[in-house]
Amino acid sequence: MSMKINRERLLDTFTKLVSIDSPSYGEREMCAELKARLLALGLSVEEDDTAKVSGSNCGNLIAKLPGTLDIPPVMYSCHMDTVAPAFGKRAIIHEDGLITSAGDTILGADDLAGVSGILEALQVIIEEDIPHGPIEIVFTTGEEVYGKGVNALDMSKIKAKDAYVFDLTGQTGHAARKAPTIISIRIEVKGKAAHAGFAPEQGIHAIRIASGAIAKLQFGHVDEETTANIGTIAGGAATNIVPESCVVTGEVRGYNHEKALAQTEHIIETFRREAKAAGTEIIAESEVCIKAYEIDLNSRAVQRFCKACEEMGVEPDLCETFGGSDLNVFANRGMDGLVVASAMEQCHSCKEYTTVDELCRMTQMVLTLMTMDE
Ligand SMILES: [Zn+2]
Secondary structure, three states, rough: OOOOHHHHHHHHHHHHOOOOOEEEOOOOOHHHHHHHHHOOOOOOEOOOOOHHHOOOOOOOOEEEOOOOOOOOOOEEEEOOOEOOOOOOOOOOOOOOOEEEEOOOOOHHHHHHHHHHHOOOOOOHHHHOOOOOOOEEEEEEOOOOOOHHHHHHHOOHHHHOEEEEEEEEEEOOEEEEOOOEEEEEEEEEEOOEEEEOOOHHHEOOHHHHHHHHHHHOOOOOEEEOOOOEEEEEEEOOOOOOOOOEEEEEEEEEOOOOOHHHHHHHHHHHHHHHHHHHOOOEEEEEEEEEEOEEHHHHHOOOHHOOOOOOHHHHHOOOOOOOOOOOHHHHHHHHHEEEEEEEEOEEOOOOOOEEEEEHHHHHHHHHHHHHHHOOOO
């Protein structure tokens, strides 16, 4: 069997998708383009009605292709949104095969390389009539803003129990089966304003309380699987006023969900004690942005990925990631899966790039996974 990827067509698809503006919450045009392409390939396509909940101007796309092989369905997923600076993106294909943006925007290989690979693999399967299992495609909105689209997704629409989320840096063969909980924190210390020269004793110094708490806390790697950070601090109104308010924001992430929650509580409690000692209080908010998961090495999703690597002659490189993806939600709702390398490097920067070779290899990986007979 030839299973030949059309390299020019793949590059055309990637270039076209990159040229479409698709910021988080503004994926409408991308959604329309992908819907048209999936319909043209003969898949059944549904745009769900999650826009109201996710805050995006369109829904997630769910497409299905019945299998010709009698095996359990498998889901392939990417996100439709791209990070800033996201407007006016252009893919520039250099002579040596490097693909970059024009330098003033991100490229959008995150995650349009994966999207292009899935579309090309589907086209090859259909054109060449290659046997394949039942395929489910999910293209989400708002992944870059903590999975707004996937969080709103009705999982009863998905029949597959195994997911491949193409949304990871690294070479083909690389995949992540473990990701952390990420919790964002916002704490406001309530002080009391007073003139700093005439009556400082009448004030309560919000910045001093915040800095007292910060000085008592440990940041960075607080244990072998948890990190903590205060990332911003803002407060005060003028040089001659005792600051009335100080707001800090930060995050905790860790592979152990309970420990991450406990660390968050420890940070908030430290601020609360410091405020109490100064006769005041805090307003604290924390939000679990994504929840940790770990996929079993013996699961079908991992086993067939390793087999696909073997077929392609690449070494499977299973790792942990310390970032989130849509798989955090899929895995916490009962699916097994991997986040798979998707031909993107230096993401979330204007230096983001991919290469023609890696795009083709990644597409070959999609094709190999889709056409396995188990
Ligand atoms: Zn991504």
